[in-house]
Amino acid sequence: MGRTPSQILTFWLSEHPSIVAFRWSHTQSWGSTWSFLFTSIAFYLFLSFLLRFFLSLLHRSGRPVPLGPLPAIHSLTMAIVSATIFAGILLSTASEIHETRWFWRRSKTPFQWLLCFPLGTRPSGRVFFWSYVYYLSRFFHMLRTFFTIIRRRRLPIFQLLNHSFMTCMSFLWLEFSQSFQVLAILSITLVYSVVYGYRFWTSIGLPSACFPFVLNCQIVVLGCHLAFHVGVLLLHFMKGGCNGIGAWVFNSLLNGVILFLFLNFYVKIHMGKRKSSEIVVAGHQRADMATIKSKAS
Secondary structure, X not given: OOOOHHHHHHHHHHHOHHHHOOEOOOOOOOOOOHHHHHHHHHHHHHHHHHHHHHHHHHOOOOOOOOOOOHHHHHHHHHHHHHHHHHHHHHHHHHHHHHHHHHHHOOOOOHHXXXXXXXXXXXXXXXHHHHHHHHHHHHHHHOHHHHHHHHHHOOOOHXXXXXXXXXXXXXXXXXXXXXXOHHHHHHHHHHHHHXXXXXXXHHHOOOOOOOOOHHHHHHHHHXXXXXXXXXXXXXXXXXXXXXXXXXXXXXXXXXXXXXXXXXHHHHHHHHHHHHHHXXXXXXXXXXXXXXXXXXXXX
């Protein structure tokens, strides 16, 4: 008897032998060493500055360089990848809770397990397979920085820092079996599937939202992560400790820096819009005054 589509999907996203038997290893997992992490991020930053430098020398007109369908293809691909990771880690989490709940059910609820892995948790199995896929996807995210440099003729410092920090955090999640990473990946990939779908929507010429949609989505994610971090801290002291708490502290610092950068960027956008609207209003008022004076004379 054939399997149903849901059973086929469940098998390929959570029950495949490669997923179940996954193990984070410096010798078997590509990109799993500290040297690779630091080298790749340094190369990403160097290439971004180098691209900006050459564009400033070779293309002085200031006009954006046409990229054709590349940004749209990248956005569509990232939307599909993010949706796949979200579905995969969601099904894998359900399977892990069902199979291992006997081990921790007396001390934790499923939600508490999502926030606080038991001490001694190893980076192996279904959940960590999708965490590894998410880590690898961070390098594909970085391509958007090069699109921004080519089109806008400037270095997106915020993007550079954000991508570098997020790649470091996803590496720490695997290296130290850090708690809370499941909820973090679920929230990030869910929002990314929407955000990149929206970017694909607008890149093919369809109408955009009347508010900073992408930025608001990112603020929501960071707000959720702040709440998750508070939950991890409470459970760490109330339930006898959470796995990877040292990496969690460093992760919290990086998240704090990203949140500060986001809020600073958010305020600048709104202040810029406010100033531009005030200039437009002042211009209209001056035009009205000039019209009144001309009529009076």
